[in-house]
Amino acid sequence: MPINAQILDNPKSDRVRHIADLTRTKGRERSGRFLIEGPQSVREAVTWRPDVVRDLYVEVSQALEHPRIISSALEKIVETSQDATIYVHYCTGDVMHRISPDAQGIAAVGNAESMHAGADDVELGKNGRAPQIAVFWQVRDPGNAGTVIRAADAAGCDAVLFVDDCVDVLNPKVIRSTAGSLFHLPVLAMSTDEFFTWTGDHNLDVWAADVYGTEERKPESLPAVLADKAAVEAPKAVLFGNEARGLEPDILTRCGRIVSIPLYGKAESLNLGTSAAVMLMSLSMSGHVERM
């Protein structure tokens, strides 16, 4: 579609600098906003969480008489955004590159405050499924954090909880790694004590995903647990530990079950993202098939 709006063309303007600043923690804290980069993330944001999106920045080409959005996929995202109160700004390739080298022609600025879900925003057991929450303790790597949010979404979890000192979920690397899933389900941050209080209040079993267990209690093997219909169908929060250190013993002792993924070959371990996907997906799949 032809575009008549004024085109942002100065990569050195204050406005553009402030947007680019949102890739850094300081920039996000100062402004209370965050950056969403690339067609997939922006599309999912305007589709599922238009309430958090303030501004949309789209690259246009000025090669023709009338400037045009550089692809029909991006045009469609802009159209989707028109139902909500989202301000659309057109900009040159230079400006887009300054906003983010990872934008691929589109970026959005969101309101951090409306993105932070509260514990009350979690609706447990939607669609008649057994409630299942994915919980991550002290996850530090942005790529891992994004991957586990995506896995929890695929498994149909009701929410993702980041417990204790985790990476900021509004870090652009986290958002990119979620492939849009950040906008599909509530993602909360809380302390360890708040987590155990909350799961207690909501009658959720807490399962620790852990290879070693404690001295008193060895982990149960995932396939044995999957064969236990009552266990699979129990409302639960599945807790995964830090990438390098796993879960601490005093957290393990507070969990109702400790479950480990068996390794059948010579591999020593699975990484956090793979462990989360295998455990959450296999629990969901077991809950969805009538066993003989």
Place this chain on the structure above:
Amino acid sequence: MPINAQILDNPKSDRVRHIADLTRTKGRERSGRFLIEGPQSVREAVTWRPDVVRDLYVEVSQALEHPRIISSALEKIVETSQDATIYVHYCTGDVMHRISPDAQGIAAVGNAESMHAGADDVELGKNGRAPQIAVFWQVRDPGNAGTVIRAADAAGCDAVLFVDDCVDVLNPKVIRSTAGSLFHLPVLAMSTDEFFTWTGDHNLDVWAADVYGTEERKPESLPAVLADKAAVEAPKAVLFGNEARGLEPDILTRCGRIVSIPLYGKAESLNLGTSAAVMLMSLSMSGHVERM
């Protein structure tokens, strides 16, 4: 332990340049050798495939009167290598960094020829398990290729097959991403026709992991297949497609089953590494539990 051998200290020497060249395809083709970087990969290589390792390069510190290997973990790897005919070379930090910035103090050079398994090297159904092979068609990304080898290893697969035009498994990025699993099971490369001939000769069912299926045949859902004891215990090769394009219709029609991983939330897809881990691990777990 004190070290008396001569220490490689010239990062510009021909020897060091040739080793560093192994990170590139040309360097590997010219020499018939490949590079293994970092403690985990090198340890697994000297432990499980000492026959392919020719030379070991270990960083020493010269800060003390006698040069010393920079950590006890590296010392242990050197000790492990002593049972095989592996030449150990000590080198300075500068030389090690020139060999590979990812070496973390240790690197090895292997013989490419002895690493390329033949179809006869595959021992199906070890340990009394149902034979299971993981197969990847046109996988192009080194990180993905490494991740799927690691997942196949964890699931106890008998071998990994790379079919048609895939990334070179001796690419250092692939090796790093396998976290040592490259040395745990046979990894073969073959053409599409060779693959179907080989699975036919070995009475392996071929299952395609695919979301869409063909016009004539929609995919079966993984949990339904997992509930079918005969299917789970059948000797099989599970075939995964290219990261972006999946599998082509004329390949799908040659497969005995088409199986898709259900997505329960709003996520549109899982990436290749996660899909492979979920499908291979859940098949292995189902094969290991006596169902009621």
